[in-house]
Amino acid sequence: MPVPVTPPTLHIPAIDLSPSSSQTDSERASILRSALATVGFLHVLNPSPSLTRSHVRDIFAAGSSLFDIPLSDKEAVGFDVDTGAGYTSMMGQTTGDKSKRLRGDLKESFSIGPNTAVSIPQSNAHSDPTIVNRLEEFREACFETGLRLLDLFTIALKTPDDDPAYFRGKHSYGNNESLRLIHYPAFPRASADEQGAQTKATGWEDLRIGDKDIRAGAHQDFGSATLLFQSPPGEDGTDTAVEGLEIFVVREDGDAEAPDGSGRKGWWVPTPKPEGVSEGGSILVNVGVSMEIWSGTQFRATWHRVVCPNPPDLEPGQVLPGRKSVVFFMIPNHDVLLTPIDASGRPAVAEGCISSGDFFKLRMARSYGKDEGAQPAPAMQAVR
Numbered sequence: 593m594p595v596p597v598t599p600p601t602l603h604i605p606a607i608d609l610s611p612s613s614s615q616t617d618s619e620r621a622s623i624l625r626s627a628l629a630t631v632g633f634l635h636v637l638n639p640s641p642s643l644t645r646s647h648v649r650d651i652f653a654a655g656s657s658l659f660d661i662p663l664s665d666k667e668a669v670g671f672d673v674d675t676g677a678g679y680t681s682m683m684g685q686t687t688g689d690k691s692k693r694l695r696g697d698l699k700e701s702f703s704i705g706p707n708t709a710v711s712i713p714q715s716n717a718h719s720d721p722t723i724v725n726r727l728e729e730f731r732e733a734c735f736e737t738g739l740r741l742l743d744l745f746t747i748a749l750k751t752p753d754d755d756p757a758y759f760r761g762k763h764s765y766g767n768n769e770s771l772r773l774i775h776y777p778a779f780p781r782a783s784a785d786e787q788g789a790q791t792k793a794t795g796w797e798d799l800r801i802g803d804k805d806i807r808a809g810a811h812q813d814f815g816s817a818t819l820l821f822q823s824p825p826g827e828d829g830t831d832t833a834v835e836g837l838e839i840f841v842v843r844e845d846g847d848a849e850a851p852d853g854s855g856r857k858g859w860w861v862p863t864p865k866p867e868g869v870s871e872g873g874s875i876l877v878n879v880g881v882s883m884e885i886w887s888g889t890q891f892r893a894t895w896h897r898v899v900c901p902n903p904p905d906l907e908p909g910q911v912l913p914g915r916k917s918v919v920f921f922m923i924p925n926h927d928v929l930l931t932p933i934d935a936s937g938r939p940a941v942a943e944g945c946i947s948s949g950d951f952f953k954l955r956m957a958r959s960y961g962k963d964e965g966a967q968p969a970p971a972m973q974a975v976r
């Protein structure tokens with residue numbers, strides 16, 4: 593009898609940044625190191641007095657008020673590929689392998705760049721004068737927490753000259769770091785007949801989820817660290833989170849092909865909710881390709897995606913509930929080179945490394961459909 597194969601259950605380790613926690617920075621760095629070297633994701637509890645559960649609730653509320661305004665007003669914001677800031681409408685971004693897709697991601701988003709006012713609809717900013725400030729304060733708190741995490745990364749890895757600011761020093765506020773508010777709207781699952789009628793051009797009202805649809809295709813983030821906030825429980829304790837985020841775990845007995853094209857096998861595993869989250873808040877943190885390169889692949893930029901369930905989990909006609917998330921991307925300064933270090937903390941490659949700015953351009957072009965025919969830069973081939 594063949595032994596039944598069971599998918600892995602994911603354990604995502606947690607660190608606690610509360611000053612009253614008993615964890616020391618060296619304990620936090622060691623938990624972080626083993627998490628980022630394996631699963632590539634980490635829960636961060638009590639991240640900052642400015643990122644508590646009530647701050648996160650408030651930012652989800654601000655996001656909802658922006659998504660609720662008329663589509664034409666949202667589209668009037670536009671999207672600037674050079675800075676990665678602005679509004680991306682439904683199917684405007686295609687993350688992951690385009691060849692397997694009928695159309696872009698089933699999501700809309702606001703990416704708030706260094707200039708908040710140009711990243712959101714003007715009409716809303718006028719009707720709610722607090723919104724720009726709330727977004728800016730949240731964005732800044734994310735950046736500060738990102739720096740705190742980078743300091744722990746520095747403790748966790750051996751860095752050149754034991755420079756305690758090795759990663760922090762490669763980031764300055766206002767360098768295209770981005771606070772992205774994402775809305776994955778509710779849509780019904782298509783029947784077999786409806787599925788055939790769905791095209792790239794199908795409008796929002798007629799859209800039905802088919803087999804080739806996904807909320808966010810398999811991808812690796814490209815910055816240094818990503819801070820992901822999932823919809824927190826309401827004030828009355830109601831659970832508002834909608835599942836869908838999955839992480840790729842490489843394992844020989846897996847039922848899926850690795851999305852990196854390596855031919856390896858593995859499993860797509862749903863992310864578990866953090867254990868013991870409190871009013872102090874919690875963030876799911878992962879590293880992007882820039883940090884994977886810098887760390888000499890000691891840290892992993894894990895592939896992840898946001899899926900739409902298939903039958904029988906979502907039957908034709910059944911509506912998949914809307915989902916919201918808030919994501920903050922730490923992006924290294926554009927002039928910084930993505931130079932790998934080895935395990936003893938020495939730069940492993942002297943020349944030929946891509947700059948963070950050029951890498952940013954490559955990834956924006958790929959994700960927003962402007963890279964037809966483009967070749968990856970030489971330093972990238974080593975890591976893909």
Ligand SMILES: O=C(O)CCC(=O)C(=O)O
Pocket residue numbers: 772774808813820837896897898916917918919
């Ligand atoms: O919405 C989510 O849970 C994940 C989004 C994500 O991975 C991204 O925007 O890079």
Ligand SMILES: [Fe+2]
Pocket residue numbers: 811812813896
């Ligand atoms: Fe991501």
